[in-house]
Amino acid sequence: MEEKEYDSEENLEGDVATGGNNRTRLVILLLVVGLALGYMVYAAFPDNALYFMSVNEFMEKEEAQDGRIVRVSGKLVDGSFNRAENSINTSFRLIDEGTGLGGENLLASYVGVLPDLFFNPHSEIILQGSYGPGQVFEADTILVKCPSKYRSLEDELQQQSS
Amino acid sequence: MAGTEEIQQPTSEIAFQSKFRWSDMIRVDGRINLRGCLLLVTGILMLVNLYMIFMVAPTDAVLGHVQRIFYFHVPLAIVSFVAFLAVFIASIAYVFRRETKWDNLAHASAEIGVVFITLALVTGMIWAKPVWNAWWLWTPRLTTTLILWLIYVAYLMIRSYAPSPSKAAIYGAAMGIIGFADVVVVYFSVQWWPGIHPTPVVGPLADTGSLDGTMRSVLLFSMLTFLALLTYLIMERMALQDTVDQLRGIRFSLRRAARQDAIPGD
Amino acid sequence: MPDLIALQIELPSSNLPWLFAAFAVSWAVFFLYVIYVTRRQQEMQNQIRQLRRAMEQQETPEGD
Incomplete structure (x- = not known):
């Protein structure tokens, strides 16, 4: 098995057209996940490390x-x-x-x-x-x-x- | 995705699909049906597992019957770790070999790992409510597990948003390798930051004598059952991915053929 | 209210609904996931079959 043969720059309908849109979504997703991770670490760790x-x-x-x-x-x-x-x-x-x-x-x-x-x-x-x-x-x-x-x-x- | 395939479905095709024979589970076209056999075995194991949990395992002295959630909660968590380990290994293999099968294994394992870790979180919450008196507490164990969930949900989303299948594979491989670090953090979290969550009963941190003998046997049986389920689900999901790839290949060659027809003299 | 408090002092056997909920949710999710995967598998197999037939018809046009 090699690389997927259909995997060129113009592989499927819409892929090229929505490429930019998907990249924006990707960045937003990473941003949201990053913020969520940051908040959780902040909520769980600073002075609560021992919890009680x-x-x-x-x-x-x-x-x-x-x-x-x-x-x-x-x-x-x-x-x-x-x-x-x-x-x-x-x-x-x-x-x-x-x-x-x-x-x-x-x-x-x-x-x-x-x-x-x-x-x-x-x-x-x-x-x-x-x-x-x-x-x-x-x-x-x-x-x-x-x-x-x-x-x-x-x-x-x-x-x-x- | 709906484009060229909007042809009316012939009804005879549907009738053909819905015909089901039990013998097909074991043999199809003279060949052993591995997935069907595994599904059969897993189904039987899951029923026996329920019997073990409710009839064989003793009632817990402190928590009462609700402690039986343990036999689902713990194996679900451990088996999700196994799934994420599979993602980790398959991702490394993909980076070095660039073979589609490794990427498919990583993708399938990640999706099923998310199903298992989601259930581990949900059963944990259902257990925590009557025992701790709270659905959720921001303790390190729970927080790191929620982060784990988020990492692999993000893994699946990034794959689906990636501009092409090979980009999806390489983004996924990167996340599958880095993300596994959190599995280790989750496991050791109860030792590094002790809190309200019980300490491990399996693996290197397990304290011998923390578990009644019969309870340990039932737990082991349950883990075996869930491992069988994991294997079956991964195989089924990889078979689906093969079909998806096949369909993409056909569409691609159709499109290329159509383009060559459209350009005269080429 | 006092009755509720009196009940709680006994052994925690009133937890059976939680126990049931945990097992029901897990089984339901497994079933739904298997159904989801096999459904998609069938749909895609159907599409492949249709595309193959369409290709065959293109190659050997007969009585169209």
């Missing part, structure tokens, strides 16, 4: 507590969850994994319906919001991170019962 900070990192960083929007991740402290009856106003505490109960924790509040896996002991909770007056983290979005470990439910139940 731990509770301890947040507590140490004073500039993160001035009311700007930040993301903080931690584990739900057992028994810290509170919800007034018939209300969607909730409050709870987050703590870094591996820290004992005496470790630093973050009091947070959230108004809305909680994600499915919020109460799962394996989940890591990521709050997006700002540190408000009264030293409460006012979350406006709750995300849930799950461990990159997949285990069978049957095995887990067997382990618990034994």
